[in-house]
Amino acid sequence: MLDNKLLKFKLEEVKKKLLRRNFFLDSEKIISLEKERKKIQLKTENLQAKRNLLSKLIGNSKVLKQDTTLLYSKSITLQKKLNNFKKKLAEIKQKIKKIFLEFPNIPDDSIPNGENENNNKKILNWGEIPKFKFLVKDHIKLGKERNGFDWNAAALISGSRFSIMKGNIAKLHRALGQFMIDLHTEKHGYLETYVPYLVNRHCLYGTGQLPKFSKDLFHIEKKTDQKHSKYILIPTAEVPLTNIVQNKILEEHELPIKLVAKTPCFRLESASYGKDVKGLIRLHQFEKVELVQIVKPETSMHMLEQLTLNAEKVLKLLELPYQKKILCCGDLSFSASKTYDLEVWFPAQNTYREVSSCSNMLDFQSRRMRSRYRNSNKKIFFLHTLNGSGLAIGRTLAAILENNQLENGKILIPTVLQKRYMNGIKYI
Secondary structure, rough: OHHHHHHOOOHHHHHHHHHOOOOOOHHHHHHHHHHHHHHHHHHHHHHHHHHHHHHHHHHHHOOOOOOOOOHHHHHHHHHHHHHHHHHHHHHHHHHHHHHOOOOOOOOOOOOOOOOOOHHOOEEEEOOOOOOOOOOOHHHHHHHHHHEEEEEHHHHHHHHHOOEEEOHHHHHHHHHHHHHHHHHHHOOOOOOEEEOEEEEEEEHHHHHOOOOOOHHHHOOOOOOOOOOOOOOEEEEOOOHHHHHHHHHEEHHEEEEEOEEEEEEEEEOOOOOOOOOOOOOOOOOEEEEEEEEEEEEEEEHHHHHHHHHHHHHHHHHHHHOOOOOEEEHHHHHHHOOEEEEEEEEEOOOOOOOOEEEEEEEEEEOHHHHHHHOOOOOOOOEEEEEEEEEEEEEHOOOOOOOHHOOOOOOOOOOOOOOOOOOOOOOOEEEE
């Protein structure tokens, strides 16, 4: 959620900045609603003052043993009027809050302008793209030849865009997740965290998935409640990890907080319209290692660089060629102010595919969650939150299968995984 002070005192500036990400802020509507709120609030406060004065008069009259019948009658009439205005005030505040919840985060001044992913700016290429002297196969075919995927059984059990893995491919998938967790905890200073996979709606409002992206989430419905679900399956571990600090005031010495979790992620992705739905690229259920940092405002941009480097280290150790991009305003996620995407090379498609997205949310999420910290001078400020994939496990697995295929039909296991994570297995 945006800072109310910005919307009150720098509304046109905010409007201009949000236009960079193709979002039109109706400033006239906000001004009109705010005027109406002030008018109702002033009337409510005046009525409350009169009600308090009347209560005091009634109390004094009782002490003096005077007749309070007329005062009680006025009090009842005044209370009804006050209740009516309190209801109006609550309604307009809720209306304003609902509108504010629809505002995306303000893009950082350092990111490029642009309408979509075509306008993202490449800032780094790492690794050498492999050259093959034979016909390259995609990860779907490579897995099928090794009886490593069973797409038909997955479809019979759950429908399309689910996977079943077997044998050494399943082992490699598991090994990748463990390798990523070990790297981030042992080398990068993150605290391994186990989190619930089912969360309440409040958590998703906090991180910004609700109300805008309700159609992309898996809702667990209650039979006794047709309007709202009790639980929602997490679309990413960012949701439970970040919400650990909801409604908390931390002490400065507790910061930064760096958390990592490996979880399944559940996404309907209703807007994908058949794009990239084959193989491991865009599933309804997939596993991901998520990095989350909770930091002081003045350090958050530096920590974004650090977090992104942590994710890049995974790709470097796996020796997978990748490129790094800074997203333009039009391609930012709803809650992000600045984002780097890491895209790994897929030779069968002759293109790069996103495997990690690392973002600084500034205080956008913390304002929604009421997450703050107290500095050494006892002043309280909103925290900054960051998150990133470190990495998406299925896509990383697919990239390994495609990049490491050999002419003799084998697939080379990355060296860093062979001994510790694959029990000495060098090839699949």
